[in-house]
Amino acid sequence: MSESTNQDQASKGEVHLVHLYPRQMSIYGDLGNTRAMAARLRWHGYTPVVHDHHPGAQWPEQAHLVLGGGGQDSGQVRVQEDLDAQADRLRELANDGVPMLMICGMYQLMGKAFITVEGKRLPGLGILDVTTQGNATRMIGPVVLETEFGTVVGYENHSGSTVLGEGQAAFGKVLHGNGNNPEDGDEGARTNNVIGSYLHGPILPANPALADSLLEIAAIRATGSWLPNEIDDSIATQAHQRQVTRLTDR
Amino acid sequence: MDLLTQVRTSAAIAVGKAARTASRLRGGGSALPGLVTEKVDPRILAHTLGELAHGVVVVSGTNGKTTTTKMLVAVLRAHGLSVFTNPTGSNFTRGVISSMLGEVGLSGRLKADVAVVELDEAHSLKFAQVVKPTHSLLLNVARDQLDRFAEIDHTAQLLASLAEQTHGSVVLNADDAFIARIADVVQPGVGIEWFAVDPEIADQLPAIQEDDVRFSDPADAPTLGPAAGLLHPHDAKSFTIRYPGGSNVGPLELRQRGLAAMINSTAATTMARVLLDERFVPATAQMALERVNPPFGRGEVIDAGGCPLELVLVKNPAGFTVALGTYGNEPVASMVAINDNYADGRDVSWLYDVSFESLRSRGVALTSGVRAYDMALRLQYDDVQVDRVEPDLDEALDSFLAAHQGEPTRIFCTYTAMMHLRRRLSTKFDLARFGEDPENE
Ligand SMILES: [Zn+2]
Numbered sequence: 083m084s085e086s087t088n089q090d091q092a093s094k095g096e097v098h099l100v101h102l103y104p105r106q107m108s109i110y111g112d113l114g115n116t117r118a119m120a121a122r123l124r125w126h127g128y129t130p131v132v133h134d135h136h137p138g139a140q141w142p143e144q145a146h147l148v149l150g151g152g153g154q155d156s157g158q159v160r161v162q163e164d165l166d167a168q169a170d171r172l173r174e175l176a177n178d179g180v181p182m183l184m185i186c187g188m189y190q191l192m193g194k195a196f197i198t199v200e201g202k203r204l205p206g207l208g209i210l211d212v213t214t215q216g217n218a219t220r221m222i223g224p225v226v227l228e229t230e231f232g233t234v235v236g237y238e239n240h241s242g243s244t245v246l247g248e249g250q251a252a253f254g255k256v257l258h259g260n261g262n263n264p265e266d267g268d269e270g271a272r273t274n275n276v277i278g279s280y281l282h283g284p285i286l287p288a289n290p291a292l293a294d295s296l297l298e299i300a301a302i303r304a305t306g307s308w309l310p311n312e313i314d315d316s317i318a319t320q321a322h323q324r325q326v327t328r329l330t331d332r
Numbered sequence: 333m334d335l336l337t338q339v340r341t342s343a344a345i346a347v348g349k350a351a352r353t354a355s356r357l358r359g360g361g362s363a364l365p366g367l368v369t370e371k372v373d374p375r376i377l378a379h380t381l382g383e384l385a386h387g388v389v390v391v392s393g394t395n396g397k398t399t400t401t402k403m404l405v406a407v408l409r410a411h412g413l414s415v416f417t418n419p420t421g422s423n424f425t426r427g428v429i430s431s432m433l434g435e436v437g438l439s440g441r442l443k444a445d446v447a448v449v450e451l452d453e454a455h456s457l458k459f460a461q462v463v464k465p466t467h468s469l470l471l472n473v474a475r476d477q478l479d480r481f482a483e484i485d486h487t488a489q490l491l492a493s494l495a496e497q498t499h500g501s502v503v504l505n506a507d508d509a510f511i512a513r514i515a516d517v518v519q520p521g522v523g524i525e526w527f528a529v530d531p532e533i534a535d536q537l538p539a540i541q542e543d544d545v546r547f548s549d550p551a552d553a554p555t556l557g558p559a560a561g562l563l564h565p566h567d568a569k570s571f572t573i574r575y576p577g578g579s580n581v582g583p584l585e586l587r588q589r590g591l592a593a594m595i596n597s598t599a600a601t602t603m604a605r606v607l608l609d610e611r612f613v614p615a616t617a618q619m620a621l622e623r624v625n626p627p628f629g630r631g632e633v634i635d636a637g638g639c640p641l642e643l644v645l646v647k648n649p650a651g652f653t654v655a656l657g658t659y660g661n662e663p664v665a666s667m668v669a670i671n672d673n674y675a676d677g678r679d680v681s682w683l684y685d686v687s688f689e690s691l692r693s694r695g696v697a698l699t700s701g702v703r704a705y706d707m708a709l710r711l712q713y714d715d716v717q718v719d720r721v722e723p724d725l726d727e728a729l730d731s732f733l734a735a736h737q738g739e740p741t742r743i744f745c746t747y748t749a750m751m752h753l754r755r756r757l758s759t760k761f762d763l764a765r766f767g768e769d770p771e772n773e
Contacts, residue, residue: 112682114713121713154485173521223678237679240469280679287709317712317721 092128095305099299102188105160108163110239110270112151112185122293127276128301139162141171147300148172152186152240153283165191169207169230176209181275181299184304185285189270189278190214190242190246193288210271210278211247212262225261225281226329227254230281231292233332234280235325246271253279258329270307275299286298290315349761372614377462380436386413386446386607387500388463392491393471393511395651398627398663399588400471401450403600403620408446410620411608416444420452444620446607460493466500470598471602473510474650484510492517494650501525503603506554515554526560527602529595530574561602563594567710573598575605579614581621588626597621634734636761642742645750647677649685656690663694665736668711668726669701669749676746680706688714695719697735698707700728701749725752 085201100202101108101116116132123130133142137160151242176182182191193212196204220241227234245261246252252262253270261269261280270279275296279285286293290313298308326332372562391401405415416435418428428449433640435444437474453473459465470587473488474666488510495514501523505511515524556562565571571594572582582602583747586593601621605612634641644659645698646652672678678705688711695717699707711718722728745753757763 094368110679111681111684114710117684118713163645209595239680279727282668284681284684287684290704312428317705317709317718321709324705 091127094127094309095301096129096131096144097123097300097304098131098133098142098144098146099300100122100135100145100148102135102162103137103157104134104150105136106157107153108151109153109157110151110186110237111284112282112299113148113229115151115183115185115199115286116149118287118293119149119231119297122290122297122313123301124329125313128238128300128305129281136224137161144304145175146304148180148182148192150176150182150184150188152188153180158187158191161302170197172207173209176274179275179299180303180309182209182275182277183286184278185282186240186280189280190244190259192276192278193244193271194247196242203270209276210273212244212249213243214242214270217243220331221260221264221280223259223324224329225259225269225283226257226326227261228257229254229292230237231289233257233322233326234281234285234289234292235322236279236283236285236288238280240280240326244271252299253277257332287318288325289317290322304323310327343644356363357369367398375462377459377551380432380442381416381447381463382447384416386443387466389446389448389467389469389603389607390456390459390465390494390498390604391448391471392453392494392646393489393505394453394474395654396471396592397450397452398468399593400596400600401448402623402627403597404469404603405448405683406620406624407617408448408607409601410616411604411611411613413445413608414443416442416447418449437640444479453494456494457490460497465498467502467603468494468498469503469599470495470504470505470511470514471599472508472650476647488513491733496754498522503527503606504554506556506560507601510631512553512554523606525556525602525606527595527598528556528560529598530562530564533677535632547573559602559605561598561605563598565591573601578605581614584618584622586621587624590654591657593626593650594747616650626680632764634757634761636741636757637737639738640740641733641752641757642740643753644742644744645747646744647747651680652683652686652744655690656686656754659742663691664740665697665732666691666694666741667698667700667732667743668696668707669728669743669745670703671701671746671749671752672703673748683707683710684713688716690771691716698722698728698732700725701746704728722729725749726756728757729753 099116099119102118103266104113120130120132144295158251169324188197190204193206193214194208198204199215199216199218218241220239222239223237225236238259245263246268251272252268253272256267261267270277284286294310296330301308348553367588389404391397391404392626401417405417408415416432430440433443449459470491473484484577491511492514495518499519499522502514502518503525504514506526518524548549559575562574562576564569564574566583569585569589570583572580574580588598599615604617634643644655646655670680670683671678677756683706692715695712696719698720699711700722701707702723708721722731726766743753
């Protein structure tokens with residue numbers, strides 16, 4: 083993990099990260115996901131280029147990985163117009179296999195629709211076949227999932243209940259916590275390389291295997307190959323495993 | 333009060349006093365006496381507090397309530413007022429009633445000129461449903477206790493409702509956009525006064541405020557009148573509170589360190605000025621502020637075997653950022669203890685909203701607590717060297733102090749970690765009066 087040695091070697095190439103609406107949509111430390119990805123790219127010998135995309139700004143020329151987080155209601159209102167403007171582009175990128183990680187509020191906006199407590203239907207981007215129903219009660223607490231990336235730990239804090247459309251894959255199975263809603267036992271959704279999830283924590287530092295899986299796809303898109311370095315993740319592994327053991331007896 | 337009301341109030345107080353005696357005999361202060369009193373007379377607070385000559389002041393906001401309340405009470409008392417206040421953390425109407433029972437006769441008459449109560453956002457609203465405050469002092473809105481309030485928007489809304497129910501004056505923080513907007517909702521005829529940081533150091537503010545919802549247009553910022561209190565720091569310790577239309581308070585130094593404490597004293601002094609009007613004496617206010625001891629866990633310095641140990645409570649990104657800004661210039665051996673019990677906030681995501689770069693030069697000796705490894709991981713991502721991770725707090729404290737004998741030390745800790753460490757420290761160093769405030773004797 084020593085950065086100085088990496089800097090001595092030639093970079094393995096630039097990888098461009100786009101963080102959607104960091105001011106409005108990165109509550110509960112979701113900004114930590116972007117920081118973690120930039121740091122891990124450096125540790126792996128790549129050069130991260132982070133684009134903070136603000137409402138109304140021009141879309142960056144390259145995007146190998148797109149990240150988005152949760153927000154206040156007021157924040158969601160303020161990004162809506164720009165999100166509409168970027169909708170076609172985001173759908174294209176998703177279809178093309180660009181990895182995306184969308185947490186909480188941005189996960190909901192990636193879905194087909196959000197139905198408010200009053201019954202009003204707000205259309206989403208439709209990249210993920212999920213529908214979210216606004217609720218009076220919040221689902222709050224630590225979460226453990228079983229996913230194809232291994233166990234994933236995080237923290238949920240949402241009032242929307244999300245239901246997967248027929249044939250829509252979940253991101254993981256809930257071992258502890260609520261997930262999409264209190265009934266299904268599903269958490270998040272995944273289509274191509276787009277992952278939507280309610281997990282803050284933030285999710286990427288706490289789950290390095292997930293982080294590197296996304297980076298692998300991004301690096302291959304950016305440079306044609308994935309040549310990771312050996313990273314000392316022992317602290318992250320301890321933090322992760324302690325939560326798993328504490329919450330699920332595993 | 334009419335006769336029937338009087339009878340019910342007296343009955344309620346009698347029952348409460350009996351419960352208070354009983355619970356004291358069992359050896360514990362509790363909210364129970366307040367609870368039974370409230371059962372017999374749900375409007376007890378309205379009856380007793382509603383008749384005070386100088387009214388009822390509610391102090392609320394996410395950060396700095398306890399400090400600000402202490403300062404305001406001290407300034408008012410120094411001016412000769414008799415002040416009723418609630419003990420720190422008794423954030424419920426019941427807690428307020430329980431503390432009142434000791435000071436009230438069966439008639440329900442409270443021997444005080446004014447009440448100053450510290451309440452968190454949700455409880456301040458519950459309180460206002462019973463007692464309409466004459467004055468509200470609103471400090472800030474930050475991410476804290478998210479498990480309870482869920483969203484900043486919601487928290488801001490709670491404080492706006494409190495302001496709407498205030499019928500005398502509100503004192504607002506001009507530098508916090510959430511608080512400043514509350515000026516739009518106060519009732520006609522209700523006074524609005526501001527406190528703010530002098531533009532000279534305003535560039536330090538972004539770091540200690542919420543980043544995401546600032547004034548989009550500077551034209552929206554409030555206009556500060558001649559009675560606004562402006563914090564003008566001279567150096568890390570000394571500052572003046574400027575009143576463009578009146579006499580300044582200071583230069584003065586507080587016993588508590590940091591910019592946040594200076595801002596709190598500006599808030600408290602501005603509210604005292606509103607309450608006392610022409611009776612306000614700048615020199616009296618200054619003397620009172622200089623004597624206020626830091627509340628429990630806020631910049632508290634402990635004599636740990638001849639060396640100063642600073643215990644710094646951290647509970648949200650704004651608070652931790654301010655703490656790091658305050659102490660960053662004087663790096664000493666440091667430990668960080670993070671628990672995730674209910675009182676700490678169960679989500680540790682917020683650690684990623686704090687920048688720890690200022691710890692990089694000296695590193696962190698130890699991380700501890702239930703989430704010791706998560707804290708170490710957070711520091712790893714900011715390139716801060718961590719020498720050791722030890723989740724067990726006792727083990728961590730002992731080895732931390734042993735490794736740094738004869739030098740000053742500092743521990744940043746969440747609430748329950750602090751409670752645990754204080755107990756251990758008071759046994760270890762035989763600090764009999766540790767945690768007690770001589771001023772409250
Ligand atoms: Zn959320």
